[in-house]
Structures are given as structure tokens and as C-alpha cells.
Amino acid sequence: MTSRTLSDIIATQTNLVQEAAEALPFEFSQCTYSLGYIRQAVYLCHTCGETRGVCSACSVSCHTNHEQLELFPKRHFRCDCPTRGFSRQAHHHCTLHKSSEDANEKNLYGQNFKGFFCRCGRTYDATTERETMIQCLACEDWFHESCLNLRERPSREPTPQPPPSTTTTENNGNIDNGNDDDTLSEASSSGLPPPLITASKYESLVCSSCVLKIDTLKKYAGTPGILMVIRDSTKDPWKVIGETNPQTTGSAEAERSGDIVNVQDVESGSVAVGQKRPRAGSLGDEPQTKKVRDEGGENSTISTHSSNGPCLAPPINQIAQEILSTIESHSSSPNSSSSIPMESLGSGDLFLTEGFRERWCRCNACLPSLQSHPYLLEEEETYEPPEDPDSGLSLEELGLRALQRLPRDKAIDGIRAFNEFKDELMNHLRPFAQEDKEVTAEDIKAFFDAKLAAKEQR
Ligand SMILES: [Zn+2]
Ligand SMILES: [Zn+2]
Ligand SMILES: [Zn+2]
Ligand SMILES: [Zn+2]
Ligand SMILES: [Zn+2]
Ligand SMILES: [Zn+2]
Known part of the structure; x- marks a missing residue:
């Protein structure tokens, strides 16, 4: 305890922490259990081996050296760390919320909590996964671009792998990976052509099995702004329907729907929702993300009352309807799993473009199925740890703080990006601690600037 070396290290760490805390002002000292069921980032702990989830603070404080995987936001989720549902580990105690609580009966534990993702049900391996994964707005599962027909499935071992790390023996989805070799993450994020629909072209994905449960969404499939x-x-290449073109389709659609103002808003999307940032899909617009989302909450003027007026939904897209009914009949036939038939002409997933929440028809027929899925009408609040520049932070916490600042309303590069960023940021910060240097806000900023530049070059 009185070792000179140790106190040196602590002093160095303290300097590093104080500087960085100003740049990354979040606190991870409070378990979110007492907040109840909220939408928050949830972490799966492989080491504890429970089909349960913990909050970001518990991820840092109670499962510090455990192998974990961030599942990103899950709605209506209460932290399991202090509960008896987490009791298989005899020695597990939540370090933040000390009283032992009953198991959370309202949490839903989908396949992600068993480590499975996407409709293909694969496990996630940060060391071999090359694809971006995209989160469904409705079920909050994660989908491979290739499973959404946005690209060919890349081969799994295209890049030279670094020698096995001496610090970890298990790499599956490991976000607590002390790997000092950053060639891995750089290699894994490059070399793929852009997907058929790039991230900047849409705001949210809804997977086909969720689409089939939401009548109004189904009706809109393949219409302007609801891409499919x-x-x-089966011999033809994949293509996109539902793309809007302000020059040509605006007036035609307006005539058909009988509501020129409404449809012009649809067609000019970005104008109608001018307060929102352009979806550049880059890390550079990250600092605005929070602000924009906050404003979204306050300024929201979306009516939640249905009208007795005529239905203003666009005419259905026949092709999209046929694809969805094919999938529906396949998934309900007794001999098949819920997977999509190989011969299908589409997987039925929908990509909703910017401003989609403002565009729905709100007639008596259209509104009810949207209202039963409120996130389709109004963007949800997602919990963020409270700000507290004074709290003492470990290197791990610094990394998590930085990652909290990534755009989470979409998580463009999904789980893979999280693992890359965590490893890279740790590698960026570690020398400061080792070489007794102070880290400044500029150092952190330099890291993100370099990432941004690299991203723009791709
Ligand atoms: Zn917790
Ligand atoms: Zn754990
Ligand atoms: Zn805990
Ligand atoms: Zn998949
Ligand atoms: Zn879904
Ligand atoms: Zn309607």
C-alpha cells in the first residue's frame, strides 16, 4: 500500500482522470436500478454467465474485469445487477446498489442476452466480424448488413490476424480487452464496399418480423421514404424501392394523395425537419447529437390524436405487399422456422428515412397501430449517466465515458464500432498513464479527430 511506485501510478492516474473528466463528464457511480424500467445501454456479462443485463455503471463498477458485451439501448429495462435474478454467482454483490432485490419480472430477455444476434442467430465475435450491424428500432435486435441484403456476406477471415493476445484468452465479444495491437481493429473496419443503402440515407431500420406486427408500417412498405x-x-441484383426524388415524384404523389402540403413535406424530407442535423453518418456531428435529441423532446409537436379526415397514406406498393405476404405465410407455415425463404425476392425489412415520424398519416385507420409502438411517433429518451466532473475515474471509465458520446440514436457501426473504439481509445490513453504524462481534453479530441478523418477517407 505504501509503495512509492503505486502512489506514483495513482497520482498519474488522478491527473489523467481530472483532465479527461472535463472532456467526458459522465458519472458511473450510480446503478440505475432505482430508476426502474427505462431505456438504457445494457451490458451482457459473459463471465457471470447469466441471461441478464446490467447498467453501464454496474458494468464498470461491479463487473470490472469481466468479459462483457454491450447490447446498446434496450427499452423498458431495469438493471439486474442488484437482483436475486443474478444470484447464480454465489459471490456476486452489486457494489453500487447494496440491497438485494427481487428479480426483474418485466425485463424481456431476447436472444441477445444469450449472445445470439440477427435473424441468422449467429454469435458475435469482435475479432472476426467485419460487417456493420444495424439495430431494429422495434425489437432492438441487431442485424448483419448481409442478412438485410445490403451487401454480400464478406468472408470471415479476410485480414491477417494479430498474434494471440497475452492478456486475454477469450475474445468473443470482449469489450474488456487489453489488446495493445491496434492493427486488428483497423483491418477489420476497412476493405468492404459501401452497403446498398448507406447510413446517411435512412434514420431507422425495422426488421421484417416487426414490420409484420405493425399494420400501418406494413401498409407504408416501399412507399416514398420507407425503403425496401x-x-x-433470384438472378437479379438487389435494388432499393421507396427512394424519394424531389424533382420528379413530388407533384405526382401530391395529386394522388390530394394533400399537396403534406406530400411536399415528405418529398423534401430534410426541409420539413430542418432543425435536425443532416445525417452525415460521421463521428464529427456527434457533439450535436445530444442537443438535437434534447430539442426533439422539447419541441415535439407531433399530434397523438387521430383525425376523422380522409386517409393520407400513400398508395400501397404492390411489390412490397407481395414480398411481405410471402414472408408472412412462410413464417406461419408449420414446417418452417421463421427464417426467410432463400427464393424470396426480399427480406421485408424497412429503412425509414429522416423525418419519418412526422410523415405518418394520422387518420383513424393509420394511427392506432402506430400508437401501440410509441417510438414510431416520438423519439424515445435514452438514459445517460449523470454528469459529474469530480468523480474519480479509472482508465476503463474514461473509455466508457468517451463511448457514451458516440451517436447512439442510430449506432451506425453498431457493436463492432463499440469494440473498436474501446480498444483504440484504451490504446490511445494507456501511454499517458505508463509514461507519466497528463492527458488533456485536446488529447481526447485528437483521438476523435483522427477517427473522423479516417472515417471520411473511407
Ligand atoms: Zn446497475
Ligand atoms: Zn460479471
Ligand atoms: Zn452492480
Ligand atoms: Zn445475420
Ligand atoms: Zn425487429
Ligand atoms: Zn390513414
Whole structure:
């Protein structure tokens, strides 16, 4: 305890922490259990081995050296760390919320909590996964771009792998990876062509099994601003329907729907929702994200009352409807799993473009199925740890703080990006601690600037 070396290290760490805390002002000292069921980032702990989730503070404080995987936001989720549902580990105690609580009966534990993702049900391996994964707005599961027909499935071992790390033996989805070799993450994020629909072209994904449960969404499939990926035959390439073109389709759609103002808003999307940032899909607009989302909450003027007026939904897209009914009949037939048939001409997933929440028809027929999925009408609040520049932070906490600042309303690069960023940021910060240097806000900023530049070059 009185070791000179140790106190040196602590002093160095303190300097590093104080400087960085100003740049990354979040606190991880409070378990969110007492906040109840909220939308928050949830972490799966492989080491504890429970089909349960913990909050970001518990991820840092109670599962410090455990192998974990961030599942990103899950709605209506209460932290399991202090509960008896987490009791298989005889020695597990929540370090933040000390009283032992009953198991959370209202948490839903989908396949992500068993380590499975996407409709293909694969496990996630940060060391081999090359694809961006995209989160469904409705079920909050994660989907491979290739499973959404946005690209070919890349081969799994295209890049040279670094020698096995001496600090970890298990790499599956490991976000607590002390790997000092950053060649891995750089290699894994490059070399793929852009997906058929790039991140800047849409705001949210809804997977087909969720689409089938939401009548109004189903009705809008493939109409302007509700993109779908289809092909004319199994020999043809995948293409996108539902793309809007302000020059040509605006007036035609307006005439058909009988509501020029409404449809012009649809067609000019970005104008109608001018307060929102352009979806550049880059890390550079991250600092605005929080602000924009806050404003979204305050300024929201979306009516939640249905009108007795005529239905203003666009005419249905016949091709999209046929694809969805094919999938629906396949998934309900007794001999098949819920997977999508190989011969299908589309997987039925929908990509909702910027401003989609403002565009729905709110007639008596359209509104009810949207209201039963409120996130389709109004962007949800997602819990963020409270700000507290004075709290003492470990290197791990610094990394998590920085990652909290990534755009989470979409998580463009999803789980893979999280692992990359965590490893890279740790590698960036570690020398400061080792070489007795102070880290400044500029150092942190330099890290993000370099990431941004690299991203723009791709
Ligand atoms: Zn917690
Ligand atoms: Zn754990
Ligand atoms: Zn805990
Ligand atoms: Zn998949
Ligand atoms: Zn879904
Ligand atoms: Zn309607």
C-alpha cells in the first residue's frame, strides 16, 4: 500500500482522470436500478454467465474485469445487477446498489442476452466480424448488413490476424480487452464496399418480423421514404424501392394523395425537419447529437390524436405487399422456422428515412397501430449517466465515458464500432498513464479527430 511506485501510478492516474473528466463528464457511480424500467445501454456479462443485463455503471463498477458485451439501448429495462435474478454467482454483490432485490419480472430477455444476434442467430465475435450491424428500432435486435441484403456476406477471415493476445484468452465479444495491437481493429473496419443503402440515407431500420406486427408500417412498405430492398428474380441484383426524388415524384404523389402540403413535406424530407442535423453518418456531428435529441423532446409537436379526415397514406406498393405476404405465410407455415425463404425476392425489412415520424398519416385507420409502438411517433429518451466532473475515474471509465458520446440514436457501426473504439481509445490513453504524462481534453479530441478523418477517407 505504501509503495512509492503505486502512489506514483495513482497520482498519474488522478491527473489523467481530472483532465479527461472535463472532456467526458459522465458519472458511473450510480446503478440505475432505482430508476426502474427505462431505456438504457445494457451490458451482457459473459463471465457471470447469466441471461441478464446490467447498467453501464454496474458494468464498470461491479463487473470490472469481466468479459462483457454491450447490447446498446434496450427499452423498458431495469438493471439486474442488484437482483436475486443474478444470484447464480454465489459471490456476486452489486457494489453500487447494496440491497438485494427481487428479480426483474418485466425485463424481456431476447436472444441477445444469450449472445445470439440477427435473424441468422449467429454469435458475435469482435475479432472476426467485419460487417456493420444495424439495430431494429422495434425489437432492438441487431442485424448483419448481409442478412438485410445490403451487401454480400464478406468472408470471415479476410485480414491477417494479430498474434494471440497475452492478456486475454477469450475474445468473443470482449469489450474488456487489453489488446495493445491496434492493427486488428483497423483491418477489420476497412476493405468492404459501401452497403446498398448507406447510413446517411435512412434514420431507422425495422426488421421484417416487426414490420409484420405493425399494420400501418406494413401498409407504408416501399412507399416514398420507407425503403425496401428487393430483386426482380433470384438472378437479379438487389435494388432499393421507396427512394424519394424531389424533382420528379413530388407533384405526382401530391395529386394522388390530394394533400399537396403534406406530400411536399415528405418529398423534401430534410426541409420539413430542418432543425435536425443532416445525417452525415460521421463521428464529427456527434457533439450535436445530444442537443438535437434534447430539442426533439422539447419541441415535439407531433399530434397523438387521430383525425376523422380522409386517409393520407400513400398508395400501397404492390411489390412490397407481395414480398411481405410471402414472408408472412412462410413464417406461419408449420414446417418452417421463421427464417426467410432463400427464393424470396426480399427480406421485408424497412429503412425509414429522416423525418419519418412526422410523415405518418394520422387518420383513424393509420394511427392506432402506430400508437401501440410509441417510438414510431416520438423519439424515445435514452438514459445517460449523470454528469459529474469530480468523480474519480479509472482508465476503463474514461473509455466508457468517451463511448457514451458516440451517436447512439442510430449506432451506425453498431457493436463492432463499440469494440473498436474501446480498444483504440484504451490504446490511445494507456501511454499517458505508463509514461507519466497528463492527458488533456485536446488529447481526447485528437483521438476523435483522427477517427473522423479516417472515417471520411473511407
Ligand atoms: Zn446497475
Ligand atoms: Zn460479471
Ligand atoms: Zn452492480
Ligand atoms: Zn445475420
Ligand atoms: Zn425487429
Ligand atoms: Zn390513414
